[in-house]
Amino acid sequence: MADAVFYDGETARRRTVSLKIGASSLDLHEGDDWIASWPTGAVRRREAASGVLRLMLEGGPALARLDVTDPGDQASIRAHCARLELGEPKERTGRIIFWSALAAVSLTLCVVFLLPIVAERLTPLIPLSVERRLGTAVDNQVKFIFGGKVCDGTRGLAALETLSARLRASTDVGMETHIAVLESKIPNAIALPGGRIYLFKGLLDQAESADEVAGVLAHEMGHAAHRDSLRSLIQSGGASYLLGLLFGDVSGGGAVVIATQLLIDSAHSREAETAADAFAAQAMLALGRPPKAMGLLLKRIEGNEKKLPAFLSTHPVTDQRLKSLEQQAPAHTGEPLLSEEEWRALKEICKTS
Amino acid sequence: MTASYVSNLTPAAPHEARMSFSGRGREFLRLLVTGSLFQIPTFGFYRFWLITKLRRHLWANTQVGGEAFEYTGTAKELLIGFLIALAVLTPIYLGYFILGIIAEEQKALASIPLVLIMYVLMHFASYRVRRCRATRTVFRGVRFWMKGSGWAYAMRAILWDIATMLTLGLALPWATASLERYRMRHTYFGSIQGSFTRSGWGLFKRGWWVWGLGMASILGALALLTYLDAIKAKNINIFGGVILLLPIPVVLALLPLVMAIFTRWQMEGLRVGEVAVSSNLAKGAFYGTFLKLIFSSIGFLLVFGVLFSLGGYLFVEKLQALQLGEISWETGSVIVLGALAYLALLLGMGIIQRYFMGRGLWAVVVNSITVSNLQAVNAAVAAGQPSGVLGEGLADALDFEIGI
Numbered sequence: 158m159a160d161a162v163f164y165d166g167e168t169a170r171r172r173t174v175s176l177k178i179g180a181s182s183l184d185l186h187e188g189d190d191w192i193a194s195w196p197t198g199a200v201r202r203r204e205a206a207s208g209v210l211r212l213m214l215e216g217g218p219a220l221a222r223l224d225v226t227d228p229g230d231q232a233s234i235r236a237h238c239a240r241l242e243l244g245e246p247k248e249r250t251g252r253i254i255f256w257s258a259l260a261a262v263s264l265t266l267c268v269v270f271l272l273p274i275v276a277e278r279l280t281p282l283i284p285l286s287v288e289r290r291l292g293t294a295v296d297n298q299v300k301f302i303f304g305g306k307v308c309d310g311t312r313g314l315a316a317l318e319t320l321s322a323r324l325r326a327s328t329d330v331g332m333e334t335h336i337a338v339l340e341s342k343i344p345n346a347i348a349l350p351g352g353r354i355y356l357f358k359g360l361l362d363q364a365e366s367a368d369e370v371a372g373v374l375a376h377e378m379g380h381a382a383h384r385d386s387l388r389s390l391i392q393s394g395g396a397s398y399l400l401g402l403l404f405g406d407v408s409g410g411g412a413v414v415i416a417t418q419l420l421i422d423s424a425h426s427r428e429a430e431t432a433a434d435a436f437a438a439q440a441m442l443a444l445g446r447p448p449k450a451m452g453l454l455l456k457r458i459e460g461n462e463k464k465l466p467a468f469l470s471t472h473p474v475t476d477q478r479l480k481s482l483e484q485q486a487p488a489h490t491g492e493p494l495l496s497e498e499e500w501r502a503l504k505e506i507c508k509t510s
Numbered sequence: 511m512t513a514s515y516v517s518n519l520t521p522a523a524p525h526e527a528r529m530s531f532s533g534r535g536r537e538f539l540r541l542l543v544t545g546s547l548f549q550i551p552t553f554g555f556y557r558f559w560l561i562t563k564l565r566r567h568l569w570a571n572t573q574v575g576g577e578a579f580e581y582t583g584t585a586k587e588l589l590i591g592f593l594i595a596l597a598v599l600t601p602i603y604l605g606y607f608i609l610g611i612i613a614e615e616q617k618a619l620a621s622i623p624l625v626l627i628m629y630v631l632m633h634f635a636s637y638r639v640r641r642c643r644a645t646r647t648v649f650r651g652v653r654f655w656m657k658g659s660g661w662a663y664a665m666r667a668i669l670w671d672i673a674t675m676l677t678l679g680l681a682l683p684w685a686t687a688s689l690e691r692y693r694m695r696h697t698y699f700g701s702i703q704g705s706f707t708r709s710g711w712g713l714f715k716r717g718w719w720v721w722g723l724g725m726a727s728i729l730g731a732l733a734l735l736t737y738l739d740a741i742k743a744k745n746i747n748i749f750g751g752v753i754l755l756l757p758i759p760v761v762l763a764l765l766p767l768v769m770a771i772f773t774r775w776q777m778e779g780l781r782v783g784e785v786a787v788s789s790n791l792a793k794g795a796f797y798g799t800f801l802k803l804i805f806s807s808i809g810f811l812l813v814f815g816v817l818f819s820l821g822g823y824l825f826v827e828k829l830q831a832l833q834l835g836e837i838s839w840e841t842g843s844v845i846v847l848g849a850l851a852y853l854a855l856l857l858g859m860g861i862i863q864r865y866f867m868g869r870g871l872w873a874v875v876v877n878s879i880t881v882s883n884l885q886a887v888n889a890a891v892a893a894g895q896p897s898g899v900l901g902e903g904l905a906d907a908l909d910f911e912i913g914i
Contacts, residue, residue, distance in 0.1 A: 164651025169700055169890035171577070171650060204566040206532045206578045220651045220892065250548060253559065257552035
């Protein structure tokens with residue numbers, strides 16, 4: 158039997174020992190002195206440099222080690238110690254994959270089923286003042302994304318104010334609204350939390366009458382009145398935060414950005430859109446103007462932007478939506494919302510004089 | 511039996527013991543590749559198991575006079591550390607977010623105070639990480655362990671950072687010496703206390719000229735720019751940008767040199783009781799590893815680029831369909847393939863980086879070291895317990911890597 162090196166786990170002394178390998182135990186002797194007997198069933202292997210068999214005793218001193226270098230001894234130990242490889246709790250890769258997948262599924266289910274409920278219940282509990290502040294944060298993001306160009310043609314602004322004042326008079330939004338036009342070619346309009354509404358220049362460009370713009374504006378006021386943006390923000394912000402956790406983004410730094418992006422890009426739920434349509438139709442009817450004008454504008458935009466990928470089209474106009482708007486015609490015809498001159502000024506609001 | 515008796519009378523270890531790294535590159539690469547692949551179906555959670563395997567391999571193959579270290583940490587500990595870090599960080603982030611809304615002053619993407627909190631936490635975590643790793647390092651059946659406070663260390667580190675910035679980097683040797691002294695004085699091997707014997711002045715003498723070179727390149731670029739501006743040279747806007755970029759390759763080329771100088775000085779200052787360390791690490795010792803890193807990365811990117819364009823060529827019709835917004839099984843599988851290609855790119859670069867920066871530099875440093883008075887550790891009596899894993903978790907969650 159060749160010598161092995163023994164460390165008792167109590168001191169760093171290196172002890173050269175002789176090994177006796179039996180069927181039931183490993184006996185260690187230092188010179189003539191007996192040091193220890195390790196039952197073969199409790200001997201475990203530890204990670205060591207190649208060529209070295211490093212052993213420990215399960216249930217013995219935690220750091221006591223026996224380094225065996227002699228190949229004959231190593232073979233003999235491997236033959237006698239049946240449970241050599243049990244030292245490390247064996248890595249079960251399948252189990253790791255299983256639990257990781259389960260964590261992913263659980264988070265996804267939370268996002269799909271739980272979050273909408275949470276957002277629904279949470280929204281009415283959030284005070285308007287908080288919503289306004291949240292809106293400011295989102296507004297900064299939006300301005301960052303679109304380069305912060307808010308159109309400020311003096312006469313255009315006056316026309317916009319006239320239009321929104323008439324709409325406000327005929328509806329109850331329940332909060333202050335701030336309406337502005339963003340210099341962007343995308344034909345879109347968004348309502349941010351806290352009553353901030355942006356019309357995009359691209360939408361104005363394609364509009365052919367004040368009624369069309371008024372309808373869209375009233376529709377966005379409907380979103381504001383129903384606090385749809387706040388609900389969406391809670392939902393998408395929560396979703397990106399939860400999914401971010403999965404991939405190790407604890408900060409949620411991405412969450413605010415992604416949530417804003419989603420708010421801009423994606424439609425609200427079908428129910429929210431229908432409700433906002435109804436709100437808009439109500440407002441237009443009260444003013445004696447045709448609600449279907451908005452539908453025509455959206456239809457026109459959809460026709461012009463055929464090349465856009467479907468998932469990018471923001472407010473999918475189904476023919477059904479248009480039809481339900483068409484069914485509602487005003488009983489009496491009110492006076493035009495904007496004069497011909499005001500309408501031209503609004504169309505050119507982004508032109509700096 | 512007589513042989514073992516005799517060897518017990520004479521010191522078992524010679525007065526000088528070479529350190530050596532005996533791990534085979536292929537083995538390390540195998541661990542890295544399989545571990546990285548397992549990260550895909552586990553959403554990255556396998557990283558804790560991968561890093562544990564890599565550490566076991568590195569520790570077990572690092573030998574002093576033929577006696578190997580052992581890493582006793584487990585993957586589960588690291589996972590728990592990450593979960594604890596989540597529990598600590600989530601309220602901080604949420605609190606910060608809510609404060610930002612209340613303050614209303616929040617500008618787009620402004621997050622400077624949060625960066626400050628993260629910066630302090632990073633220094634704190636770096637100390638705790640070292641403590642965590644030390645207490646899981648076993649040599650000759652005795653554990654290393656550490657005292658000291660992560661917060662006290664973070665305070666020192668921040669003050670030294672300020673000093674280093676104010677002196678344009680000249681204070682860095684003294685900062686490194688002071689911090690290393692704090693770490694080593696609080697490090698124990700069993701009952702034997704560690705220390706650090708090198709001074710900042712010694713490092714300054716070795717490396718001041720590198721600092722000078724780096725500074726000269728920056729000042730030179732600035733001077734050139736002022737000169738061109740003074741003589742009203744044409745196209746100064748374009749050339750100006752190029753000139754300002756010039757010091758970057760110089761500084762990058764000096765980096766391996768600086769690392770080698772720092773590492774050698776740091777190694778030579780390490781003491782554990784009477785045990786001393788010396789190193790013959792050459793100034794250019796890291797250049798080979800860095801070149802290998804650069805060329806493997808370029809090679810990998812080339813191969814990846816060729817394969818990716820081939821794939822794009824094969825799927826060109828599906829991609830067009832995808833652009834038109836068509837959602838089908840085929841376009842869906844293209845998206846999945848694209849995502850997998852992106853993952854392969856990330857994981858591949860990670861593997862290359864860890865292979866050379868983790869294992870490669872480690873092996874070079876270990877092989878340069880000679881340990882003297884090793885017999886002094888015979889007196890060490892076991893002490894200390896494995897410390898908590900919060901630091902490791904923070905390091906993982908905050909995405910900063912401290913070695914392997």
